[in-house]
Amino acid sequence: MAFGENGRVLGRAREFIRQQYSIITEINRKYATPRITMSRWVKLSLLFLRLYLIFLVLLLGYRFLTLLS
Numbered sequence: 001m002a003f004g005e006n007g008r009v010l011g012r013a014r015e016f017i018r019q020q021y022s023i024i025t026e027i028n029r030k031y032a033t034p035r036i037t038m039s040r041w042v043k044l045s046l047l048f049l050r051l052y053l054i055f056l057v058l059l060l061g062y063r064f065l066t067l068l069s
Contacts, residue, residue: 038046
């Protein structure tokens with residue numbers, strides 16, 4: 001049998017994935033709430049940067065599509 005007796009390797013793989021998933025959920029729970037307060041200008045600047053990044057990705061995608069055709 002490729003996975004050992006009674007699928008032990010498959011069970012170990014599941015346990016490894018479950019353990020890694022629990023680590024990720026613990027990290028997400030820890031950083032779910034922000035620890036610092038942001039001013040209105042900081043929030044506005046971050047929004048502008050997010051929109052600029054989306055614009056650049058769209059521009060890059062458009063350039064890629066025009067090069068294909």
